[in-house]
Amino acid sequence: MVKCEECDAEIKIPEDSIEGEIVSCPDCGSSYELVKIEGGFTTKPAQVVGEDWGQ
Amino acid sequence: MTEGKKTSSSLTLLYDTIRWEEKAIYEAAKKKGIEIKNIDCKDIVLDLNTFSSEYTNQTIIQRCVSYFKNLHSTAALEGLGANVINPLNTNVTCGNKLFTHMLLQKNGIRTPKVITAFSPKSALSALENFGYPAIIKPTIGSWGRLIALLRDKDAAKGVFEDREHMFPLYHVYYLEEFVSRPPRDIRAIVVGDVVAAAIYRYSESDEWKTNMALGGRAENCPITDELEEVCIKSSRAVGGKIVGVDLMESSKEGLLVHEVNNTTEFKNTVKITGINIQDMIVDYSVNYQIN
Numbered sequence: 001m002v003k004c005e006e007c008d009a010e011i012k013i014p015e016d017s018i019e020g021e022i023v024s025c026p027d028c029g030s031s032y033e034l035v036k037i038e039g040g041f042t043t044k045p046a047q048v049v050g051e052d053w054g055q
Numbered sequence: 056m057t058e059g060k061k062t063s064s065s066l067t068l069l070y071d072t073i074r075w076e077e078k079a080i081y082e083a084a085k086k087k088g089i090e091i092k093n094i095d096c097k098d099i100v101l102d103l104n105t106f107s108s109e110y111t112n113q114t115i116i117q118r119c120v121s122y123f124k125n126l127h128s129t130a131a132l133e134g135l136g137a138n139v140i141n142p143l144n145t146n147v148t149c150g151n152k153l154f155t156h157m158l159l160q161k162n163g164i165r166t167p168k169v170i171t172a173f174s175p176k177s178a179l180s181a182l183e184n185f186g187y188p189a190i191i192k193p194t195i196g197s198w199g200r201l202i203a204l205l206r207d208k209d210a211a212k213g214v215f216e217d218r219e220h221m222f223p224l225y226h227v228y229y230l231e232e233f234v235s236r237p238p239r240d241i242r243a244i245v246v247g248d249v250v251a252a253a254i255y256r257y258s259e260s261d262e263w264k265t266n267m268a269l270g271g272r273a274e275n276c277p278i279t280d281e282l283e284e285v286c287i288k289s290s291r292a293v294g295g296k297i298v299g300v301d302l303m304e305s306s307k308e309g310l311l312v313h314e315v316n317n318t319t320e321f322k323n324t325v326k327i328t329g330i331n332i333q334d335m336i337v338d339y340s341v342n343y344q345i346n
């Protein structure tokens with residue numbers, strides 16, 4: 001479980017998560033990228049969409 | 056180089072964002088007991104002044120969603136001797152609608168009619184003969200961004216004026232016919248020489264674009280002999296290994312290919328059709344060529 005940087009809500013990290021996966025805050029919808037740390041994950045704000053993203 | 060000579064005991068998945076597709080490929084490989092390493096493109100540094108690296112002879116599934124990261128990392132890794140799926144030439148072609156159009160046409164694959172011009176004046180003049188409505192598309196771009204329906208000359212003039220204040224890429228006027236068709240298009244996933252599955256993508260009621268990124272819904276699309284043939288030919292035309300072919304059903308000309316995607320999304324296709332595309336991608340990749 002981590003806290004949303006925007007609204008402080010709790011974000012659940014599923015057990016089968018992998019590094020780099022995107023999780024969203026259930027309350028405000030902010031997106032975070034999972035970063036592996038010892039014993040679990042922390043989060044950093046995710047790039048939601050780039051100008052050259054697609055397909 | 057020939058494909059399928061030797062199998063790769065491990066795979067690398069290069070990403071910049073882990074979406075449903077990347078996780079599905081990763082988990083499919085794990086389930087098969089294949090060693091797979093996920094590498095974040097944002098973390099790598101490649102020394103381009105050598106002929107070999109830790110990536111030499113590695114089979115890399117290129118999954119960067121950023122087109123420019125995708126293209127340049129593929130160029131670097133391929134130069135260092137990695138077997139990247141899809142290869143650089145495929146990514147160069149598929150990332151550019153004009154390049155794709157020319158190759159499809161050259162290979163006898165029906166595709167919407169297009170004209171291109173390089174100034175607002177010549178584009179407006181050309182549209183007088185080409186006719187309205189027409190669609191303007193950036194030659195590089197996805198998810199329906201900056202695509203506009205030009206219903207008449209006034210609309211065209213407005214859009215062209217805006218474009219003159221944008222990045223030079225948008226000064227290439229790529230103008231496509233507005234194809235009369237049902238309110239849907241087709242996305243077919245091709246893995247090697249197999250059309251794995253296909254879906255119809257329906258546009259939202261107030262949206263003429265059918266990109267799933269803009270909403271809309273999807274349904275299973277039967278793979279007819281014609282669809283299969285067109286998709287395989289399209290994939291081969293761009294040198295594709297794993298691609299998503301987008302088609303329209305023209306009321307006048309039948310199936311028209313309007314795009315081939317080199318880092319295709321397939322989440323909706325798997326969910327709608329139940330076909331395990333991620334397994335097919337892993338199976339294809341482990342049997343992919345070794346230098």
